Amino acid sequence: MKILIVNAGSSSLKYQLIDMDDEKTLAKGLIERIGIEGSKLTQRVDGEKFIVETPMKNHVVASEHMLKALTDEKHGVVKNMDEIGAVGHRVLHGGEKFTASVIISEPVIEAIKENIPLGPLHNPANLMGIQACQEVMPNTPMVAVFDTSFHQTMPPKAYLYGVPLEYYKRLRVRRYGFHGTSHRYVSARAAEMLGKKKEDLRIITCHLGNGSSITAVDHGKCVDTSMGLTPLEGLIMGTRSGNIDPAVMQFIMNNDKIDINEMLEILNKKSGLVGISGVSSDMRDVEDAAAEGNQEAQYALDMLDMGIKKYIGAYAAVMGGVDIIAFTAGIGENGPELRSSVMKDMEFLGAKIDEEKNKVRGKEADISAPDSKVKVLVVPTNEEIVIARDTLELVTNA
Numbered sequence: 001m002k003i004l005i006v007n008a009g010s011s012s013l014k015y016q017l018i019d020m021d022d023e024k025t026l027a028k029g030l031i032e033r034i035g036i037e038g039s040k041l042t043q044r045v046d047g048e049k050f051i052v053e054t055p056m057k058n059h060v061v062a063s064e065h066m067l068k069a070l071t072d073e074k075h076g077v078v079k080n081m082d083e084i085g086a087v088g089h090r091v092l093h094g095g096e097k098f099t100a101s102v103i104i105s106e107p108v109i110e111a112i113k114e115n116i117p118l119g120p121l122h123n124p125a126n127l128m129g130i131q132a133c134q135e136v137m138p139n140t141p142m143v144a145v146f147d148t149s150f151h152q153t154m155p156p157k158a159y160l161y162g163v164p165l166e167y168y169k170r171l172r173v174r175r176y177g178f179h180g181t182s183h184r185y186v187s188a189r190a191a192e193m194l195g196k197k198k199e200d201l202r203i204i205t206c207h208l209g210n211g212s213s214i215t216a217v218d219h220g221k222c223v224d225t226s227m228g229l230t231p232l233e234g235l236i237m238g239t240r241s242g243n244i245d246p247a248v249m250q251f252i253m254n255n256d257k258i259d260i261n262e263m264l265e266i267l268n269k270k271s272g273l274v275g276i277s278g279v280s281s282d283m284r285d286v287e288d289a290a291a292e293g294n295q296e297a298q299y300a301l302d303m304l305d306m307g308i309k310k311y312i313g314a315y316a317a318v319m320g321g322v323d324i325i326a327f328t329a330g331i332g333e334n335g336p337e338l339r340s341s342v343m344k345d346m347e348f349l350g351a352k353i354d355e356e357k358n359k360v361r362g363k364e365a366d367i368s369a370p371d372s373k374v375k376v377l378v379v380p381t382n383e384e385i386v387i388a389r390d391t392l393e394l395v396t397n398a
C-alpha cells in the first residue's frame with residue numbers, strides 16, 4: 001500500500017508518499033505560502049525537483065496541487081489518486097484523549113478541535129490539512145498521529161505541576177510533552193540497533209533541533225519529558241527560553257510595561273540561542289561565532305550543554321540508571337562538538353564516547369567508547385515512517 005503523510009502548518013504543507021512494501025519514499029513535497037502571495041510547491045523525486053508556482057488561496061487548493069503533482073504525467077509517481085491507500089496526518093496536540101494514533105472520524109475531529117486551546121497555532125492548521133485532504137480524497141481512510149501521545153504514559157508525579165490541583169482538574173493544566181513520534185521512533189530504533197528489546201532498557205532520548213526536548217523512556221514507556229503544557233519548557237532552544245523562574249515574567253513586564261502576549265512572544269521567539277548569543281537561532285551560526293571568540297555565543301552553547309547534562313543526570317536518577325543515551329534531530333545528529341561536550345565527564349554515570357566515532361554526522365552510529373557501560377548512539381529520527389506504519393496498521397486492521 002502507498003501511504004501519504006501530511007504535516008500541515010498554518011501557511012505550509014509538507015507531504016511524503018511512502019510505498020509500504022519496502023518503506024521507500026517515492027516523493028517528498030513542500031507547499032509554502034498558502035493563502036499568501038507567492039505560493040509555491042516543490043516536489044522531489046529521486047533528487048529531481050518539480051516546482052509549481054501558482055496562487056493557492058487555502059489548504060484545499062494546496063491539497064489539489066499536491067495530488068496533481070503526485071499524479072503528474074512527467075514528474076509524478078502514481079497514475080491516479082486511487083493508488084494512495086491511506087493518509088497519515090501529523091497532529092500536534094492530542095491532549096489526554098489520545099494515547100495512540102487513531103482513524104480519523106467526526107468525533108476525532110471534534111476532539112482535535114477541543115484541544116485547540118492547548119495547541120492554538122498548530123491544531124487549527126493540522127485540522128485544515130485533514131479537512132482539505134478529506135475534501136479532495138473523500139473515500140481514502142485517514143489516520144491522526146499525535147506529537148503528544150507517546151508521553152501519555154507519564155505518571156502523575158511527572159506530569160503534574162506544583163500549582164493547586166484544581167487547575168489540572170478544571171483546565172487540564174499539566175505536562176504533555178512534544179516530539180513524541182520522534183522519541184518513540186528513536187528509543188525503539190536504538191534498542192533495535194543493539195539487538196535488544198526496548199522493554200528491557202532504560203533509554204534517554206535527546207531530540208535537539210530548532211525545538212529540543214529530552215525524554216526518559218523506561219522499559220519502553222515514557223516516564224518523563226522536558227517539554228510541558230507547551231513546547232516552551234525545558235532546554236534553551238533556537239528561539240525559546242526553556243525553563244525560567246515564572247516570576248521573571250512579572251519582573252520584566254512591570255519594568256518594561258509590556259503585556260503577557262509580548263512577554264510570551266519574547267520567551268518563544270526572541271530567547272534561547274538567538275536571545276543569548278545575539279547572533280542567530282541556528283546552532284551552526286552560534287558555533288561559528290563562538291569559535292571566533294564571541295563570548296555571548298559561547299554562553300549560549302554552554303547553557304545548552306549544561307541543560308542537556310542536567311536532564312541526562314536527572315533522568316538517569318529517575319530510572320535508577322541508564323542503558324542508552326541517544327542523540328537525534330538537526331543538532332543531535334549533526335553536531336559532534338555538542339555531543340562531545342555533553343558527554344564529557346560522564347564516566348561517573350558509566351558513559352564515555354569515542355571521539356573518533358563521534359565524528360559521524362546524520363548517520364546511525366554507536367559512538368560509545370569500548371569500555372562505556374552506557375551505549376551512546378546517534379539515531380537519525382524518522383517521524384514519517386512512524387506515521388506511515390501506524391497508518392498502515394490502523395487501516396489494515398479497521
Ligand code: ADP
Nearest residue numbers: 208209210211281282283284329330331334335
Ligand atoms: P526542526 O526542529 O526545525 O525540525 P532540525 O531538527 O532540522 O530542526 O534542527 C535544526 C538545527 O540543527 C539548527 O540549529 C541547525 O543549526 C542544526 N544543525 C544542522 N546541521 C548542523 C551541523 N552540521 N552542525 C551543527 N548543527 C547543525
